[in-house]
Amino acid sequence: MQLNHAQRELTLKIVYYGPGLSGKTTNLRHLHAKASPEVRGRLLTVETHDDRTLFFDLLPVFFSTSSGFKVKVKLFTVPGQVIHNATRRIVLQGADAVVFIADSRRGATADNNAYWRNLQENMKENNLDPSQVPVVIQFNKKDLPDARTDAEIEESRRRGGEAVVGAVALRGEGVLETFHAVAQAAYRRLDTRAHLARNLGLTEAEFLGQIFRRMDLTGTALATMYGRAAGEARSGDGR
Amino acid sequence: MNGASGSGASDGVGASRRESVLQRRLSLADMLDLPSFVEVVRSFSELYRVGIKVMDTAGDKLADVKVGHGDFCSYVFGFPEGRSRCTATVARVKDGPVALVQGARPASGDGAEAAGIIALPCFTGLRYLVMPVRWEGDELGRVILGPFTPEELADLPPSLTDISGVDLSRAHELVARVRRVPERTAAQVLVHFGQVLAALVASGQRAFLATQLHIEAMLETHRELEANNARLAQANTRLKELDRLKSTFLGTVSHELRTPLASIIGYSEMLAEGLAGALNPEQLLYVRTIVEKGESLLNLISSILDLSQIEAGRLRLVMGPVDLGSVIQTAVSSVAPQAQRKGVELEVCLPPLPQPRLAADADKLRQVVVNLLANAVKFTSSGGRVSVVMSEATAQNELAAPGYRVSVEDTGMGIREDQFENIFQSFYQVDGSSTREHGGAGLGLAIVKSLVEGHGGRVSVESEFGRGSRFTVVLPLQPPLSEHGGFSALAPTPSPSGHDRF
Numbered sequence: 001m002q003l004n005h006a007q008r009e010l011t012l013k014i015v016y017y018g019p020g021l022s023g024k025t026t027n028l029r030h031l032h033a034k035a036s037p038e039v040r041g042r043l044l045t046v047e048t049h050d051d052r053t054l055f056f057d058l059l060p061v062f063f064s065t066s067s068g069f070k071v072k073v074k075l076f077t078v079p080g081q082v083i084h085n086a087t088r089r090i091v092l093q094g095a096d097a098v099v100f101i102a103d104s105r106r107g108a109t110a111d112n113n114a115y116w117r118n119l120q121e122n123m124k125e126n127n128l129d130p131s132q133v134p135v136v137i138q139f140n141k142k143d144l145p146d147a148r149t150d151a152e153i154e155e156s157r158r159r160g161g162e163a164v165v166g167a168v169a170l171r172g173e174g175v176l177e178t179f180h181a182v183a184q185a186a187y188r189r190l191d192t193r194a195h196l197a198r199n200l201g202l203t204e205a206e207f208l209g210q211i212f213r214r215m216d217l218t219g220t221a222l223a224t225m226y227g228r229a230a231g232e233a234r235s236g237d238g239r
Numbered sequence: 240m241n242g243a244s245g246s247g248a249s250d251g252v253g254a255s256r257r258e259s260v261l262q263r264r265l266s267l268a269d270m271l272d273l274p275s276f277v278e279v280v281r282s283f284s285e286l287y288r289v290g291i292k293v294m295d296t297a298g299d300k301l302a303d304v305k306v307g308h309g310d311f312c313s314y315v316f317g318f319p320e321g322r323s324r325c326t327a328t329v330a331r332v333k334d335g336p337v338a339l340v341q342g343a344r345p346a347s348g349d350g351a352e353a354a355g356i357i358a359l360p361c362f363t364g365l366r367y368l369v370m371p372v373r374w375e376g377d378e379l380g381r382v383i384l385g386p387f388t389p390e391e392l393a394d395l396p397p398s399l400t401d402i403s404g405v406d407l408s409r410a411h412e413l414v415a416r417v418r419r420v421p422e423r424t425a426a427q428v429l430v431h432f433g434q435v436l437a438a439l440v441a442s443g444q445r446a447f448l449a450t451q452l453h454i455e456a457m458l459e460t461h462r463e464l465e466a467n468n469a470r471l472a473q474a475n476t477r478l479k480e481l482d483r484l485k486s487t488f489l490g491t492v493s494h495e496l497r498t499p500l501a502s503i504i505g506y507s508e509m510l511a512e513g514l515a516g517a518l519n520p521e522q523l524l525y526v527r528t529i530v531e532k533g534e535s536l537l538n539l540i541s542s543i544l545d546l547s548q549i550e551a552g553r554l555r556l557v558m559g560p561v562d563l564g565s566v567i568q569t570a571v572s573s574v575a576p577q578a579q580r581k582g583v584e585l586e587v588c589l590p591p592l593p594q595p596r597l598a599a600d601a602d603k604l605r606q607v608v609v610n611l612l613a614n615a616v617k618f619t620s621s622g623g624r625v626s627v628v629m630s631e632a633t634a635q636n637e638l639a640a641p642g643y644r645v646s647v648e649d650t651g652m653g654i655r656e657d658q659f660e661n662i663f664q665s666f667y668q669v670d671g672s673s674t675r676e677h678g679g680a681g682l683g684l685a686i687v688k689s690l691v692e693g694h695g696g697r698v699s700v701e702s703e704f705g706r707g708s709r710f711t712v713v714l715p716l717q718p719p720l721s722e723h724g725g726f727s728a729l730a731p732t733p734s735p736s737g738h739d740r741f
């Protein structure tokens with residue numbers, strides 16, 4: 001988190017981590033498509049010729065609070081290929097929350113575990129305490145044969161403290177829910193550390209509302225939480 | 240930005256490592272390739288014949304193209320009052336807020352409001368349009384279009400005409416050179432320029448971040464490799480130390496083994512000679528077997544001792560004038576019984592005339608020849624032939640100096656070419672199996688190589704597998720002095736990876 005009181009700016013960083021081809025970039029593409037242009041910037045991607053992420057993807061989401069603070073949430077993906085560990089470590093620097101995109105297929109379990117360990121190591125390398133930085137696990141590719149069942153995913157949720165979301169990112173299923181879970185977790189952690197509500201007048205409801213009222217939530221459970229009408233009522237428009 | 244804030248919330252970024260560019264807020268200049276951006280601005284200005292300035296939030300000019308208004312503005316600027324009014328206007332345009340305050344009003348035109356364009360009047364009747372450069376919700380700078388002459392301007396305003404000394408006809412003549420355009424058209428040009436700028440910033444940001452991250456990733460990888468190298472170097476030092484300890488240990492143990500063994504051989508010899516009373520034939524055979532096996536064990540232990548001393552760098556060569564021919568003859572006579580027992584023919588070919596002596600350690604040279612001959616006999620089967628040939632003292636290519644060439648050739652089993660390098664390593668056996676046919680500890684050739692190189696010579700092997708081998712030793716007449724001024728056998732080292740050039 002970067003908090004600049006003089007310029008009244010707050011910048012958050014959320015990193016999408018996980019094995020290669022688990023769907024990190026797909027998540028960001030879907031969020032980009034669903035966010036209204038007034039809250040999001042361009043999706044910056046640096047890919048190789050075969051569509052593999054080379055360095056990172058970046059999607060900025062931003063708004064101004066009712067108290068006049070500019071808030072920017074930067075969503076990054078790391079490159080998943082094994083050889084890019086140095087880049088993953090750099091991108092992870094200063095993360096406020098992490099989404100771990102796991103491949104739901106049972107055959108990918110070893111890979112998921114390897115990258116989970118890699119995440120823990122790289123967090124430590126960056127002086128990020130894995131017990132303090134919230135992580136949301138997305139079980140992606142739930143539609144594929146050999147994928148874990150809902151019961152198995154539920155069991156995996158019970159094994160750790162992380163929030164767990166099932167997803168089919170290519171169809172957009174679970175992507176907004178994952179983002180919502182990680183944004184909420186990030187807010188709660190920063191509120192604990194920097195008292196955003198007290199010091200900035202930025203409540204969790206406003207933080208999430210500013211973002212999710214400007215996203216197309218059609219077909220998700222979030223749609224009822226962030227109705228359009230409520231969105232219009234608050235004017236935190238930075239434009 | 241970058242935690243340079245007054246907030247008490249310190250961030251979790253590792254202090255030891257450099258902050259990544261991803262953590263920085265980029266300026267407009269970071270995200271634009273300035274030379275090509277200036278070209279774009281120039282072509283825009285020339286196309287619409289209006290000046291365009293682009294400035295970042297710090298007030299630095301990134302591009303500044305003047306079209307048409309230069310002469311008029313200079314003329315007005317030439318009057319003291321004109322100068323002060325001009326300075327005030329320019330200050331408002333360049334440094335004032337891009338907001339509807341301090342004389343600004345919204346510019347008319349499609350999309351002008353969404354783009355946040357404001358119109359600012361000049362006291363001369365001309366006009367500026369100013370547009371903020373926004374990127375991801377941040378304001379990174381401003382674009383200033385103008386001054387241009389608004390289409391509706393009928394006559395020069397009093398704020399210009401009341402300046403004392405202004406020649407109206409001259410002013411009219413010069414203002415005619417300034418582009419006259421409706422404000423909404425100018426606003427459209429600016430909106431369009433904003434779109435081009437956004438595209439340029441997007442691709443510039445991508446290129447900038449990718450390049451920077453590439454460098455960061457390389458540095459990070461480099462750091463990782465250095466740490467690994469340091470660990471390996473440490474392990475290597477430790478291994479070298481262990482290796483040295485091993486050599487010392489071997490030397491000590493070999494020495495301790497030789498003393499009692501010498502007694503065993505000595506007493507056995509006395510028994511065999513009948514000093515303790517006559518032995519019956521069977522007893523004599525047993526005792527001789529003890530002596531023979533004891534001697535071969537002593538030889539083996541001596542080799543180990545030699546090699547451990549060589550490896551520890553402690554084997555000194557005692558140099559003196561040596562007649563190589565007689566060294567070879569002595570060596571031949573010591574392996575002759577062995578060859579005879581095995582039914583291998585031994586052949587010696589020395590130069591017909593006496594040859595100059597060479598400076599060497601005679602004992603060690605004999606050991607070299609004995610080791611080579613003993614090996615040749617060992618690996619040659621009955622009915623085969625082993626020959627040793629010594630050249631005259633002539634120039635030797637390998638040494639770039641005069642010297643001798645001694646070849647030991649056999650008709651034995653031969654060595655495969657892929658083994659040529661290995662056979663000179665200590666403890667190496669071509670046949671490493673426990674059931675191998677030929678005995679030995681695999682030290683003979685390693686000792687040969689160290690001793691020959693200690694004399695400044697070279698040893699090499701040629702062989703045809705199944706047909707025989709030829710080992711060639713080349714020795715200089717005068718060995719080159721080592722750095723310490725003394726001579727010692729060289730510890731076997733892996734072939735050097737390169738020489739210092741400077």
